Each structure stands twice: as structure tokens, then as C-alpha cells.
Amino acid sequence: MINELFANLNNTSAIFKLFGDQYLKSEDIELIKGNSQKLIFNKGEVLIKQGSRSTHVVFLFKGIIKHTYQQENYKNMILTITSAPSLIGGANMFNDGKNIFSVIAVESCEAFMIDINILKQLLMQNSQLALKLFDIVSEMSKDSIINFINLAHKHVNGKVADILLYLSESVYKSQKFTLSLTRRELSEFAGISEINFITTLKKFEKDGIVNSNCKEIEIVNKAQLELISKLG
Amino acid sequence: MINELFANLNNTSAIFKLFGDQYLKSEDIELIKGNSQKLIFNKGEVLIKQGSRSTHVVFLFKGIIKHTYQQENYKNMILTITSAPSLIGGANMFNDGKNIFSVIAVESCEAFMIDINILKQLLMQNSQLALKLFDIVSEMSKDSIINFINLAHKHVNGKVADILLYLSESVYKSQKFTLSLTRRELSEFAGISEINFITTLKKFEKDGIVNSNCKEIEIVNKAQLELISKLG
């Protein structure tokens, strides 16, 4: 759904076109433009900080980000890895205000920061737009929840297979890709130890399912990987 | 948030009052009333079936339900346990239509089934109402996600402690309660084996933290339970 909506978006004006063509008057577009700013984030930089007040909704139009959750006594945890184009932070919009997660650039990113109060104001006037946003946000949280469910009761093989398929299909959109994440980060996404992630990946390599050379990953036998994912 | 909204609701007319007083015209209320029905569900009966098309949003005003997720080769999984009053199924409203979870009565329930198309129609006309619903739904999914995160990286002690605290605080709202769920169901909620759940519960009992006699559970030392939950 989100892909369908944001397909072919590769510059900032596209977002206005997206909303505008269907739902927004030209003065509304000007209002958003006047209260938003385009920012560039380097790898590792924080777009949204956990615990801070929500002030912006972020439209990511270039790069890859991760949602992380940190808590004392806990290991870090990566909740999602998302590539542009994507709308981020919408779910926090009407929560009393604090961001529950951090959003961090995994490679260099370009994003449009949209003032949350301006957006709210527009949504109040325009229920079609509000419902569209509702739709986008609930679709995204549905994906996260399904991901959680899978990770919650699969074993290591299934988890690693899931991650590889996810990276291939949803993030890099290719059978062969150059990772912008470390093994440690991927293990935090899978919810397993780094060492266990590595040994499992190597096992897949020995079985001829993937090739991995440090940051270069290639999925050789996708059908087999899907089978492993299914069996858990 | 949801508690605040639904506080003091104990009959069907209250839901209309809730929406109506603030946002709805009286003819809208009549429209909902004419397209909704009050139903009673016995323990174990299905309110919403996974995979079916979303046709209704459910306002649960009496009883306790569980959200479950089933998949071939998988163990059952319980995602949430929720007591009335609560709004259920809102997140699916604008997904292309299929329910991702089942909703099953854990004890006898009374619910108001609101036709989804009628509600959509109202939301289209009334953006304040749409945003309110957005707010409720995102608050609920936030709770689920935090719950998932906790379960994902805690050990058995922490998981069981979490479950007991959750049942006490959010479901039965008392230090002492009579379970309407089996040990097996609670283990599916915790994401651990039934046997491991039982042994851990018994260990807590030996340590003087809880009393458990079959369906009767009493939390004796809440502070200790919270500590265990925190330590994981």
C-alpha cells in the first residue's frame, strides 16, 4: 500500500504532488512547504530521538533508516529497517507526544521534516487526507506486528532467513546487495546474538543458499530460503 | 487514553453519547444505531475470524477477549488480552480488508457490532471523529508493540512477571482475581512453553510472591514482581 502510494517519488516536490493532486488545495501545499524543511542526515545521525517530543513527521525520500528501542538493562533492539520512500513518525502524531522509538540513519539520508501542528491543522480540515494517513500508518504497523510475530516464535534459521528475505525484497529490492548495516545490527533486528547470526549465515553459505562476503550479500537459492523461513 | 475515553461506559447507549456529545449530529447517531447490533458471545466463541473480510468494528462493553494469531506449523500465539470497555478492529478498518488476527471471547462477552462502511462514511464527513479514532487505534497498537518488545528480550521470569502484572493491572484490575484463561493460554501470551510457565509460577509461589490455586491468583508481593519484570 505504502509502496503503491509512494511509487516513483524521488524528489521533494513529489510529496506535495502525491497529497495535492488528490486532496490538497494549492494554498495548503504552500502552507506545508512554508513549515517544512529538507535535511540531510549522515550515517549514524539521529532523525528522531526516543523520549523526545514529537514535533515533526518525517518523509524520507532517500536513504535507509532503522527504528531502535533502548532501555536500561536491555540490549538494543531494532524494530524496523526501512528504505525510502517512506513516511515516518505518523503513528506518534496523536499520541500525547513522546516518541517511543529512535529513528537513526543507516546510510546517508535525505528527508523532509513536516511540522506536526501544520499537518494536524490540515487533517482537521480535510478528512479524506486524515483517512489516507490513517491507512498508511495502520498498514505500516501491521507489517511490524507481523514481523514481530514471526520473530517471536521462529528459531534462529527461520529468523535469519526472514531477515535476508526482508532485506532483499523490502529494503534493497534486489537478490544481490551491499549491506549498509553491520552483523551486530542485523542480529539486533533478528533478536538473537551476533555470533549466532554469523554462524547461521555461514551455514546458509555452505549449503549454497546465499553468498556473503562481508558487506556483499547475494541470495542464490531464494526458494530454499523461503522454505526455511516457513518451517521456522 | 482509551481508558479515559471509555471510562464509565457500561451500556450501549454510552458509546453514542461518547461520540455524539462531542462530534456527532443526532441523525448520525441514528445512522449508527440503525446499522449496528448488540450481540452476546459465549466463552470460546469467535467475534472476528482471522483471514475474513473486515465488516464490523466491535465495541466490547462487557467481558474479556483475546487476539490470537494462527499459522500452519506454528504454535498458537496470543497477542493481547483485553477487557471491556474497549474498541476492537479499528486498525483493520482501512486495510484493504482482511483481518490479520482472530478475536475470541475468553469469558462471556457483550459487544456492539458497528458496520464498517457506515462508520467510514461518517469519518469521511467528520475529520475530528476520524482523528479521535486514529488516536485511539495508535495508542492501542503502541501498547502492543511495547509489550512485544518486552517479551522479545526478557527471560522466563520477567515474562511471567509481566503477564501477572498485566492481568492484575489492566485486565482484572485487582491484586486477587479468578482467571478465565488456562495456563496454556497464558503461556501462549508469554511466548513460552506451558510447562515452563507453570514451573515459574510455582517458583514465584514458593518465594512468597504470589498465591495460585488453580484459577485463583493473588499477587502478594507486587514490588518484588515489578523488580523481576524490570530485571528481565
Place this chain on the structure above:
DNA sequence: CGCGAGCTTGACGTTGTTCAACTAGAGTGG
């Protein structure tokens, strides 16, 4: 040339699951 970060491997101990056996209570049919 050396240092550090990321990656890799094997050995070991902990944690959690599975299996099997037993108990108690509730419902059923003779």
C-alpha cells in the same frame, strides 16, 4: 606499521523445550 572495528570459529554452560508419568476434577454412560 600498528591499532581498532568488524567478522569468524570452536568450546562450554545456561536456559528452555520436549517427553513421560501422575493427580484431580468434571462430564458421560451403563
Place this chain on the structure above:
DNA sequence: CCACTCTAGTTGAACAACGTCAAGCTCGCG
């Protein structure tokens, strides 16, 4: 009224899965 059976709860023992530790490797960068 008494077997009989079925389900839920319980316990201990064997086994498998996973995380931790220790050590070595490679590569890029100062």
C-alpha cells in the same frame, strides 16, 4: 452410583537450542 474418559495442572529427567567466552582473523585508516 460407579467406572470411564477427557481435560487441566503438575513434576522430574533428558535433550536441544542459544548465548557467552576466548581467541584469531582481516581490512581500513591514521
